[in-house]
Amino acid sequence: MRQLLAHRLLVSLPLILVVSAITFVLLSLTPGNVVASILGPTATRQEYAHLSAQLGLNEAIWTQYWHWLTQLVLHGSFGTSLTGGISIWGEIKSRIGVTLSLVIGSLIVSGVIGIGLGVASAVRGGVLGRAVDVISMAGLAFPNFWLALLLVSALAVSVKLLPATGYISPGQSPLEWLRSLLLPVLSLSFGTLAAIAKQTRESMLDALSRDFVRTLELNGLPRRSIVLKHALRNAAIPVITVMGLLFVGLLSGTVLVESVFALPGLGGLALSATQSHDLPTVQAVAVVFTLIVVVVNLLVDLAYGWLDPRIRRS
Numbered sequence: 001m002r003q004l005l006a007h008r009l010l011v012s013l014p015l016i017l018v019v020s021a022i023t024f025v026l027l028s029l030t031p032g033n034v035v036a037s038i039l040g041p042t043a044t045r046q047e048y049a050h051l052s053a054q055l056g057l058n059e060a061i062w063t064q065y066w067h068w069l070t071q072l073v074l075h076g077s078f079g080t081s082l083t084g085g086i087s088i089w090g091e092i093k094s095r096i097g098v099t100l101s102l103v104i105g106s107l108i109v110s111g112v113i114g115i116g117l118g119v120a121s122a123v124r125g126g127v128l129g130r131a132v133d134v135i136s137m138a139g140l141a142f143p144n145f146w147l148a149l150l151l152v153s154a155l156a157v158s159v160k161l162l163p164a165t166g167y168i169s170p171g172q173s174p175l176e177w178l179r180s181l182l183l184p185v186l187s188l189s190f191g192t193l194a195a196i197a198k199q200t201r202e203s204m205l206d207a208l209s210r211d212f213v214r215t216l217e218l219n220g221l222p223r224r225s226i227v228l229k230h231a232l233r234n235a236a237i238p239v240i241t242v243m244g245l246l247f248v249g250l251l252s253g254t255v256l257v258e259s260v261f262a263l264p265g266l267g268g269l270a271l272s273a274t275q276s277h278d279l280p281t282v283q284a285v286a287v288v289f290t291l292i293v294v295v296v297n298l299l300v301d302l303a304y305g306w307l308d309p310r311i312r313r314s
Contacts, residue, residue, distance in 0.1 A: 012294040016287060017069075023286040024065045027279055033057065034082045037276040055082060068283060078284035083276045088284045091269060096288065098167055098265035101177075102257070103250045105185040110193035111243060117193075118200020118239075122208060123227055132201050135194045145256040148187035152260070155183060165262035184261045188253050192246045199242045203235035210234070236307050244300040248293050 035051050052058050056067065071077055078088040117135070121128040156164035162183050168176040207213065208231050216226050254267035266285050273281035 009294075009298075012290075012297075015294070016290050019290045020069070020283055020287055021065060023283055024068070024279065025061065027274065027277065027282055028061050028064075030274075030277070032277055034277040034279070037278075038083055064279075068280060072287075078287075079280045081273075081281050082278045083273075083281075084278075088281050091281070092266065092284060092288055095264055095266050095269055097169075098263055099251075099254050099258070099267060100292075101181055102184055102188065102254055102263065102265060103247065105181055106188035106192060106250055107243065107247055109185055110189040110196055110246075113189075114193040114196030115200050115239065117197040119204055119227065119232060121197070122201045122204035132197045135197060138190075138194065142190065144187050144191065144253045145260055147190055148184070148257055148260040151183050151187055167261075167263045180263075184257050184263060187257050187260075188250055192250060195242060195246060196239065200235065200239050203238045204231060207231040207235040233307060237304060240300055240303045240307070244296055247296050251289055251292065 033052075034055070035048055035057065039047055039051060056064060059067075068079070071079055078092070080086060081088055081091065084091075117128075117132055121132040152164045155161045163180055164183075166180055168180045170177040204227075208227075212234075213226060213231060216230060217223075251267075254265055255271055256267075257263075258265045258267040259271060266288065270282060270285040272278075273285065
């Protein structure tokens with residue numbers, strides 16, 4: 001298990017490097033530039049040229065990337081935003097809690113409901129099993145932003161039950177914090193819930209068909225204990241794997257959902273920085289997202305070891 005975790009950590013270093021390089025190059029190739037975003041269309045050519053030289057945008061793309069990388073490695077700094085002139089790390093710290101609350105909340109909701117539906121449909125089958133299939137197809141078909149707009153129209157505009165936009169920090173009011181996150185979490189959770197329910201059902205059906213289940217039944221063990229303590233544990237590894245992959249998908253889904261609900265998260269920061277061609281800010285968000293993915297993969301590996309002792313001994 002230690003060797004596996006060490007290997008994950010070693011692989012994560014070149015992964016972060018590759019992601020940051022690809023992000024830097026791709027954004028530099030998109031039309032427009034940050035100078036035009038700052039000065040606007042009325043600036044003179046001399047003003048454009050002066051600001052471009054001041055920001056180092058006249059240098060080759062790889063030289064710009066090298067300056068950014070050395071600043072990060074040697075000084076541990078993401079630098080300052082080209083458009084706002086503020087600390088990028090300070091901006092990320094103020095927003096990362098919003099994004100993590102949204103993603104973790106969505107994964108918890110979809111995990112609890114999805115696993116519950118998957119186990120129930122595998123044990124009972126029939127109508128419930130077909131319902132899980134329908135939910136799975138609907139979850140894949142409905143985009144997050146469309147569901148977000150539908151929920152806003154139904155629960156915020158028509159009924160006025162929940163706030164349509166905005167974010168309240170848990171320090172201000174835990175109850176209002178939950179209310180401000182409920183619609184965004186539901187918007188992100190539906191597709192994830194469907195995928196988890198489908199995977200849980202298939203894994204449980206496979207586990208319940210194995211010989212050890214029949215042996216436990218013949219020994220008189222209660223059906224509830226067989227399902228929850230033995231079959232579910234054996235079915236959990238594929239489900240954990242899917243949940244880890246879905247977590248990564250939820251990170252990308254926050255970009256649109258945060259825009260719909262006006263949440264001050266990393267997704268909104270990445271979107272606004274991309275529109276203004278603020279390369280250092282986009283780079284910083286990409287690196288933070290990559291680090292989050294690395295941490296999630298490590299947690300998935302630790303879950304494997306907890307579920308399967310054979311992995312712990314390797």
